Amino acid sequence: xxxxxxxxxxxxxxxxxxxxxxxxxxxxxxxxxxxxxxxxxxxxxxxxxxxxxxxxxxxxxxxxxxxxxxxxxxxxxxxxxxxxxxxxxxxxxxxxxxxxxxxxxxxxxxxxxxxxxxxxxxxxxxxxxxxxxxxxxxxxxxxxxxxxxxxxxxxxxxxxxxxxx
Numbered sequence: 001x002x003x004x005x006x007x008x009x010x011x012x013x014x015x016x017x018x019x020x021x022x023x024x025x026x027x028x029x030x031x032x033x034x035x036x037x038x039x040x041x042x043x044x045x046x047x048x049x050x051x052x053x054x055x056x057x058x059x060x061x062x063x064x065x066x067x068x069x070x071x072x073x074x075x076x077x078x079x080x081x082x083x084x085x086x087x088x089x090x091x092x093x094x095x096x097x098x099x100x101x102x103x104x105x106x107x108x109x110x111x112x113x114x115x116x117x118x119x120x121x122x123x124x125x126x127x128x129x130x131x132x133x134x135x136x137x138x139x140x141x142x143x144x145x146x147x148x149x150x151x152x153x154x155x156x157x158x159x160x161x162x163x164x165x
Contacts, residue, residue, distance in 0.1 A: 089161075119144065122146040
C-alpha cells in the first residue's frame with residue numbers, strides 16, 4: 001500500500017476567523033442585553049443559539065487541511081473530513097466561473113447546485129478553488145470544490161494520480 005503523501009497543505013484565514021468570532025461576540029452581547037432587559041425568553045435563547053453556532057464555526061473552521069496520497073484526496077475542516085478515492089475522480093478544474101452568490105456566499109462547508117450538479121464546497125473566500133467531479137455520486141454530491149493556495153500544482157498532482165490508477 002502506498003501510504004505517502006503527494007501533497008499536504010494547511011490553510012488558515014484570519015478574515016474568516018475574525019468574521020465568525022465577531023458574529024459570536026455580537027450574538028453574545030445581544031443575548032446578555034436581552035436576558036438583562038426581559039429575562040431569558042425566546043428571543044434571548046435565539047441569540048444564545050446563534051452565539052453558540054458561531055462559536056462552533058470559530059473553532060471548527062479555523063483550518064482547512066488538504067492531503068493527497070496516491071489513493072485519496074482528503075479534506076479536513078475541524079471535526080469534518082471528506083475522503084475521495086482517486087478512482088472516483090473524473091475531472092479537476094479551476095472553480096472560478098461561479099455566480100457571485102455561490103462564490104462569495106460564505107466560508108466553511110457549503111452545499112449548492114452549480115450548473116445543475118449538486119456540489120459540496122470546502123472553502124475560504126480569499127483563496128482560489130478547484131472543483132473535482134465524481135464518476136459516481138457520494139450520496140447526493142456530484143462535485144467537490146475546495147480552496148488551495150496552489151491550484152496549478154494540486155491540479156497536476158490530482159491529474160497524475162488519477163492517470164496512475
